[in-house]
Amino acid sequence: MAAMRVDRRAALALGGGVLAAGALTAGGIAVRSPYAPPPQLPTGSWDPGPATGTYDLGGHRVEIGRPGGPPSGRFRVLRGGTPVWWARAGVIGAARGTLLWTDRLGHFSDRRRLDRVWADARCETAGVVGGDTLRLTGRFGVRPGEGPDWQLTLLSRGDVLEVDLEVPDADLVLLRSDLAVDEAVHGLGAQATDIDLRGQDVVLAAREQGIGRGKQPLTVLAEKTQGAGGSPTTTYAPMPALVTRGLRGLDWSQDRVAEVDLRDRLEVSVWDARITARWRTAATPRELVRTPHDPIPGWTGTGAILGLQGGSAEVRRKLDALDGAAIAGVWLQDWVGRRSTGFGSRLWWTWQLDRHLYPDWDQLVADLTGRGIRVLSYINPFVVDPGEKPGGVDRDLYHEALRRGFLVGHPAGGPYVLDQDGFSAAMVDLTNPAAYAWFGEVIAAMPQTGGWMADFGESLPFDAVLHEGDPRELHNRWPLLWEQLNAEVRGPDEFVFHRSAWRGSRAAHWAGDQLTSWDAHDGMASALLAMLAGGVSGLPQMHSDAGGYTSLDQPVVQTHRDAELLLRWSEWCVWSPVLRTHESNRPEENAQVWDPQASPAFAQQTRVFRELADYRATVVADDLPAIRHCWVEVPGTAAAERDDQYFFGPSFLVAPVLRPGVTGREVSLPPGRWVLVWTGEEYAGDRVTRVRSLIGQPPVFHRVEDAGAAAISRRIRAL
Structure with missing residues (x-):
């Protein structure tokens, strides 16, 4: 039997467990988070040996001082007299060991097991090559032959210092830099926590962000009953890039999981035998955070994109209730049909039109198109067995993919079946060229006129069996493979937006699935934080589900939105790239924009949004974050x-x-x-x-x- 798990959207079918956990919490029994940071690695030492001296490499100067000299001069790289990278003690490090993963309910947590750690580095050779490259070689350990060999190469390219550290016998390598006393650190993807990450230990692994993420008692209850609480730094969209208030930036090219320890200094550890990184400098923050990206279609800025569901009659009814609103599109995620679960309203992932729910789809689309309203749909990289779907399907994609070997495999054999709370799903193997092309055809066949939400992308298990490649290498890259597939299918005027991300992303993103609440842990305020952090680390075009997504009806942790929260959330989304609403996972229990209490004010907000259309077009075309x-x-x-x-x-x-x-x-x-x-x-x-x-x-x-x-x-x- 294949292992099973569920995602955030299924994680809080807690039932009676809430009350039991609540009693534990009230009694003072704490639940230890599986995301608790590990002990810090030893700082170690840097013995330059024969490398002592000053090296001019293009626009950079490398100063390597004697062990007995001033601490600030032991290792320092400058550009134009401004420090770019410096360390008073150990500059590099390495280790042998394993990163063990627990995958509960779609929430990946790790445990670091290190067998050997090498923190003391001695340089044995140094040489300048071609006038712009410094190559250092050496060995770890304070005694000859104690640790493995290493090679560190520094290459100056304009305002960029390229760094290449290789330790062939290591499982983990690290680069270390000191930070100035007041040097704040920002970025590392859509981090929905304090913008200054100093003091944090951030594991960069694409994963479900968690439910509560520090909001109590919700987080401890979710962790105790389902392992789904998350932490302040768990995110769908990590990015291996950061910037500092000292106007320097660091990014790296390895896709394997990395840990960025900012508790005392800046330390980047990558679970690889090599790290290739770039230190960048700039005169202003604007220069430092520019990121090329794909364009957003202009029509998205002319009105709201309404998240609607319930079938043709309901879509028409809700639109009629918003008379006078500027509406650019309707996002009909339930075009595939809906199913009910303990978590709320979910979808049939069969990727075929549900004619029972939308019997007059073609007429509905024609009517909306005639009013200048685009129709958007929904898809993710899973397929499901449609055997229990009322009315059946014309094409059974699950068994077709199973028969042709297109699904991600389980180490015990067969497809990797993932439980989604009431139904199971399997992922299409995007490393299989035939499966990749096949699913591209499935996406292209979706009925829509404006684009779609490309959901998920962060769920590849670390022990999966793939057509090609190592899942430990590909887990973080999976969101990018998913994004690339959608980009190849997308038309030039279609809006496709993603939840998960990794380095190299060029698409539009939304800030994930927040609670329908106000708080900064996992509610409205956290969405803003995620968008600000994402913007400075490679995700410049982010927006939010206006109103949030995750609503809970269990005792102790009930979370529903009222009209005030919905309208306050929407009003600042007006001043963003996209104004898009979501009904939530429990539409009947939450205020909606077409309700009489909200519709007049929301309609006014959409008209303000429309007035910003021309200005917005220039903003989203810029490489700076919107x-x-x-x-x-x-x-x-x-x-x-x-x-x-x-x-x-x-x-x-x-x-x-x-x-x-x-x-x-x-x-x-x-x-x-x-x-x-x-x-x-x-x-x-x-x-x-x-x-x-x-x-x-x-x-x-x-x-x-x-x-x-x-x-x-x-x-x-x-x-």
Whole structure:
């Protein structure tokens, strides 16, 4: 029997376990998180031996001092006199060992087992090659023959220092750098935690982000009953890239799982015998965080994309309730049909139109197209046995894939069957060229006019059997393979958005599955944090499910959204690349944008979104993140220290309302004169100002001298 697991969307069918775990928690019995950071690796030492000296490599200077010399000079790389990489003690390290994975309910957690650790490095040879390359070789250990050989190559290319460390006999290698006292560290993907990651130990593995992620008692209950609590740094979309307030960036090319330890210094450990990395420097944060990406179709900026479901009649009814709204598309995730589970409403992953739910699909699409509304659908890289689906299917993709050997295999034989809470699914093997092409044809055959959500991508088990390649190498790369397949099928005017990501990603992403709550652990505020972190580490075009996704009805942890949360979430999504709603996993228990309490205000928000269409088009075409931490736009100011406000492009400063029941909030305005969009009032900058905020009007400012932003604001006030 193949191993089974479930994903976040199935993880909280907790039942009576909630009350039992609640009693444990109330009694003071803690549940240890499987994501607890391991002990720090020893710092070690750096003995330069014959490498002592100064080396000029193109635009970089490498200073390697004597062991008895000043600590700051033992290893230092500078560009134009500015330190790029330095270490007072050990610069490199290596180890032998194993990374053991536990895969519970789609939530991967790891345990590091090290048999040998080599922290003391001695250099034995040094040589400059071609004027821009320094090659160092040596051995680990303080005594001759104690540890393995290593080779470290430094190559200067303009403002980039390329680093290549190879230790053939190691399972893990690491690079280490000191950090300045006040040098904040940002990035590493869509990290929904503090923007400054110093003090954290971050494991870069694509995985379910968890439920609660520190919000209590939910996290401890989810962990105790289902192993699904997650941690502040578990994410669908990790990225092997970071930037610092010292205007330096580090990224690396290995796909295997890495650990970035920021508890005392900057230490990157990769579970590989080699790490190839790049230190980058820039004069401004804007230069440091630029990332090329694929374009977002212009039509997405002209109105909301509504997440709707329930069949043709329900779609029409809900649209009628939003008369006067600017609607660019409807996202019909249940085009394949719906099934009920303990977690809520789920989908039939058969990837064929459900004619029972949408009997007049062609007419519905024609009607919507006539109104200028695109139709988007949904897909993920799984297939299911359709045997129990009411009405059956015309084509059984699961057994077709099984018969042709197109499914990811289990080490015990057969397909790797993954339990999704009430139904099982298997993944298409994207390393099999025939399976890859076959599933591309399945995606291309989906009925839609505007694009689709390309869900999942982070679920490849570390012990999977693949047509080609090592799953330990491919686990993190799987989201990129999934993205590439969708990109090959996507038409030029279709909008395809993803949840999981890895280095090299060029697609649009959304910030994952948040709780329908306000909190910064796993609710609305966490979505903003994830988008800010993703933006500076290679994911510049992110948006959020307006209103969140995960709703819970169990005792103790009940989580439902009301109209206030829905509208507050939507109002700042107006100032983002995409305004897209989601009904949640329990639509009947949550406020919806077409409800009478919400529809007038939401319709007004969509019209504001439409007024930003031309401006938005320029923002999303830029290589800078669309949603920018204030540090990117106004470094060195008090505003740059705030994680609860952002710039949408270069012109608009947005301060979302992130607490319930309030009618205003404080905004840290950068130096200069600023105009409140909703009233035209001017405010002095370089201070913290309290601003009134009605529903639909989060504090949004532009500079007095920004004529283009002023014109947009006048149109908004005239709506």
